[in-house]
Structure formats: structure tokens, C-alpha cells
Amino acid sequence: MKVLIPSALRSYTENGWVEASGATLAEVLADLDRIYPGIRFRMIDEQNRIRPHIRFFVAGTQARDLGQALAPNDELLIVQALSGG
């Protein structure tokens, strides 16, 4: 599926849109980490919790559970808040 990478993580991917596969959000993130080593830990901590300021959206709806099922034609949007100021 197509995955939109936020600007702060494009040092890993170089591109805004990348391809990754998996039947769940967790599997897609694991596949991203296989292709772009290190990227997952910047978003998910060692207790498998989504880090603050990181959000995932599928079909316009926020995905809060790493176990959420994804379809091959889904687009995964990864959003990183640039909050503060």
C-alpha cells in the first residue's frame, strides 16, 4: 500500500510517498522498518506504544491500535505534529 511519510522522517525514506505491505498497521510498520531501518522506533516505543505527536490515519480515520487491519488498497497517512511555539 501507499504510505505518506511526514517530513521529519523523510531522512529515512527520501520520498514522501513510499510502498509497504502488511495486513495490519503493525505489519506495515514492520515492513517499513525492514526497508528503512530505524524508522519504526522513532514512531513506536519499546512497549509498542505509539509515541506522542505521532498519528496514523487510514481512509480519513485515525488508527489508534497497531493491530488494526488494513486492506491492500488502503493508503496509510503518518502524521507528525509540529506543535509548540
Next chain:
Amino acid sequence: MALDTNQAISQTNAQATAQTTAAAARRVVLLVATRKGAWLYHGDAARGSWRVDGPHFLGHVISHVRLDPRDGRTLLAAAKTGHLGPTIFRSTDLGRNWQEAVKPPAFAAAKPGETGRAVDHTFWLTPAHANEPGVWYAGTSPQGLFRSEDGGVTWAPFSCVNDDAHYREWMGTAQDGTPDGPKLHSIIVDPRDPAHLYFAMSGGGVHESTDGGRSFHPLIDGLDVVEGFDRGNVSFHDPHCLRMAPGRPDRLYQQNHCGIYRLDRPATTWQRIGRGMPAEVGDIGFPLVVHPRDADTAWVLPMDGSTVWPRTSPGGKPAVYATRDGGETWQRLDAGLPPGEAWWTVKRQAMTADAQDPVGLYFGTTSGELWGPAATKAATGIASRATCRKSMRSRRRKSPRNSG
């Protein structure tokens, strides 16, 4: 802000065992870590001109950058951005190229039914013993101790600290202590014995291991705690900065939340040596630096510790205080520093020294300034309208590391 120099390389080089050249040893490399990235300042032997290399990792919060004294070219940088998880970057060519750690410091997965901890940032990096090439230690917030045996590529937790029931109690939680999270810091390796280790926790005291880290024990006798609390309770101890005298490994100095201390091993009771500081200044602060060749000489930079701890110099008049007799007496050093209205201070790892003769002292302020020795001044280490300072100030607009 965190500062370090190539002091250890220069010392090792003096013993003709390092890979760097003698000429390289006479140069100073100042490593500057800030909330806006990292910079390397390459100075000449006279510290009269500086070449600025940076920013590295612009926009990343860099808590610490350390140079490996065992090869003179490997750098580790503890990094995170404001909104991403933490990591470690590694360079083997003095910052020309960087690679990310494959497995950064991370706590063990929680057992079922328990809430596990997650590293917010790595705060401290220490290269291990000279006879252990590639071995590094890291301290984190929340407080944890980690070790790498492959030059910082992969990191493993010390379960005897991170998961031990006593240590977990002494550490408290993220709500205890330092405003942006309690920190494990000041990891020290005895140059005579790689199995002899010390570390300090901003919430949880000073600790020692004599078996390579298989076990640790507190080292808090003689240290004061905040009035009304039990000094026998490790949790209430707040060491700010622990240093070993480079030329005398049995001598430890400590800037604590409650004063300045010295401990000469094998004794185990700290002596409060800050009592000799002027009463109007006090002996509260964060950083402490020991002379690279004279164990009786050390420097501190006092902070206003009167009421709400405003993170400013007392009276807005910053000064370094030096002792040259192991803490018996202290002398104020403020030549070149603002005479007043300077409402900044210096945090725990933001002061360092080079190995030149005379020694140069450097510090970075909470307002983002770098200060260093005047090129033509002698041993005080404080700038007097120094060329060095001016050149650094031209690039100084970097927010400080807000560790407390």
C-alpha cells in the same frame, strides 16, 4: 547544552599510545550539543582561532556528543527531535558521515500486566575503558543504564539497575525530580580497572560497581538532602554532576543539589567542601570540572539556590569559582564575564576543560552562549574579551539543553 573536548585524547597521546599525532593533540576540539543540533569547534594550539563545523542534525535535541579517546575519530551523539523517538548517531570520521544505531537504548518489554518504561532520550554517553575498544555506556531519561559492545551500533540494558526493585524504587517516576525527566548521568569508568564503575541519578543518588556492572551499590554517606527528608533514603539524593580527577582516580568530586563534595577512596563518606564558598553565593549549582593534571584543582559555576531555583547565577553576576587545594578554599573568577544583568546559568554537563597548558575552561549557558578561554590569558580559564569567545558568540544562537 552539553560540552566536551578531546582532553582524554590529549592525555592518552601524551603517553604515546593514541593514534592521533602529537600535533593533533595540541589542538582543541570542542564538542557542543544543544537543543538545535551539534557543533564541533576546532581550535588551534593557541585557542586563538576556531573553525566551526556544524550544525549537525539541525533541529534535533542533542543531549550529548562524545569523542572516543581510543581512536580519536569516533563520535557518538545522543539525539531525538521534539516529536520523534530517541536514537544514537555514530560517526567514525569525526563527523563527516553519520550512521544511526541499529538498536538504540530501549528498556526491556514489560511483563504481562505491567506498564513498561520507554526511553524518552539518552542523556549521557561514556566511552568505556581503554582496554575495551568499542564498549560504551549510556544513561537515559527515564533513568536507565545501557551498554554497547560494538561501538554504539546496538545497545543492551543493565537489568540489575533498570529492572531491579530497589533501583526502581530509588529512581521514582518521571514525575520525580528534574523538570524534563530524571536522568542517569555521570557514568565514570576507573582508568585502572574496567570493572570499576560509577554513575549518578538526578533522582536516586550515586552508585558504584566493582564487578563490571553485574551489581551496584549506593555511595551516599555524608551527602545532605533537602531539609526535612531522610538522608538515609537513596531516593532523596540528587547528585548534579560527578567527576573523577583524571590524574588521581581515587578522588571524586560532586556538585550536588545540596552542596559541593569530595570523596577520596577507599573512604566512603563524602566531605562537603562547599562550605568555604562565600555565603552570598552558596555552593549550589550544576557543573563541576576537575583539572586534567592537578587533582586539587576544580571549578564550579554556582547557581541561585535560594528560593525557587531560577536557573540564574546569584544576583545575575555569573562567575566560576576555583579551588586549588581540594576544596579548602575557593577563588572567584569572573574576568571577562558580564558584571551584572546576566540572568543565565550553566547546566550539569555544559562545562568542560581542554588539556592545554594552561588549561582552558569552556561553558555553555542557558541563554545559548558559549564561553571559552582568552587566547592570551593564563590559567584562570575564563575569557577576557577573548578572540575565542567572540568567534563562538558569532554562532551562538542556539537554545540550551534544558536539563535541570
